[in-house]
Amino acid sequence: MSISIRGLRKSFAGRQVLAGVDLTVAAGEFVAVLGANGSGKSTVLRCAVGLQPADAGSVDVHGGAAMVFQKIHLVNRRTAIDNVCAGALGRLPFHRSLVFGNDVRTEAMACLDRVGLADRAGDRAGRLSGGQQQRVAIARALCQRAKVILADEPVSALDPSAADQVVSLLALLAAEGLAVLAVLHQPELARRYAHRIVGLDQGQVVFDRSPADLPQREIDSLYRDKP
Numbered sequence: 001m002s003i004s005i006r007g008l009r010k011s012f013a014g015r016q017v018l019a020g021v022d023l024t025v026a027a028g029e030f031v032a033v034l035g036a037n038g039s040g041k042s043t044v045l046r047c048a049v050g051l052q053p054a055d056a057g058s059v060d061v062h063g064g065a066a067m068v069f070q071k072i073h074l075v076n077r078r079t080a081i082d083n084v085c086a087g088a089l090g091r092l093p094f095h096r097s098l099v100f101g102n103d104v105r106t107e108a109m110a111c112l113d114r115v116g117l118a119d120r121a122g123d124r125a126g127r128l129s130g131g132q133q134q135r136v137a138i139a140r141a142l143c144q145r146a147k148v149i150l151a152d153e154p155v156s157a158l159d160p161s162a163a164d165q166v167v168s169l170l171a172l173l174a175a176e177g178l179a180v181l182a183v184l185h186q187p188e189l190a191r192r193y194a195h196r197i198v199g200l201d202q203g204q205v206v207f208d209r210s211p212a213d214l215p216q217r218e219i220d221s222l223y224r225d226k227p
């Protein structure tokens with residue numbers, strides 16, 4: 001129920017994007033990653049779940065990791081609960097994955113309940129609001145039984161109130177025992193909800209502190225034009 005990233009390095013076409021990133025998230029922790037466009041935030045997450053091979057470094061995941069994206073990737077014409085059931089696909093034998101059984105649907109319902117959407121289980125995903133769709137995607141990650149959730153700009157496409165709801169949900173899931181690492185473009189949400197804020201600048205961690213110990217100027221410096 002934790003993720004530990006050590007010495008992560010990555011270059012694209014000879015250009016270094018990650019210059020040795022160390023980052024740990026324990027069970028019960030919600031860690032936000034802030035950084036300017038191109039600082040390497042998504043690459044950290046993508047290397048951490050194996051979507052991209054790292055050049056060097058190690059990633060130890062305890063409990064299984066699931067990723068949540070800005071673009072939500074639900075099947076719009078299927079119901080919310082069907083989308084959540086899809087999280088179970090990876091652990092079902094093929095013959096049981098064609099029609100989800102009652103046990104999977106019961107588990108999916110419990111996951112929807114955890115994200116506050118049990119009452120929308122039968123609605124087509126495409127009819128839900130953006131914030132609700134992202135919460136369904138989080139429920140699908142829960143139905144994967146992942147203990148580590150990596151979220152890449154999960155609220156960048158949402159209005160402020162939906163964004164607040166989704167980030168507070170991630171914080172709640174961490175409080176329930178998951179390890180949650182989220183890339184955010186909203187420093188104020190990171191300040192409000194994260195246990196720790198990690199600043200990434202040109203592929204390096206420049207701070208890793210609790211919001212209470214983090215002066216605003218350190219956050220601002222992430223977004224200042226670099227020479």
Ligand SMILES: Nc1ncnc2c1ncn2[C@@H]1O[C@H](COP(=O)(O)OP(=O)(O)OP(=O)(O)O)[C@@H](O)[C@H]1O
Nearest residue numbers: 012013017035036037038039040041042043044183
């Ligand atoms: N597959 C790829 N091939 C080549 N370059 C890449 C690839 N993926 C990322 N990069 C480059 O690596 C750098 C870091 O990208 P990354 O997406 O990790 O940044 P980010 O901090 O998540 O930025 P943003 O806030 O814009 O999403 C960028 O300059 C990007 O163009």
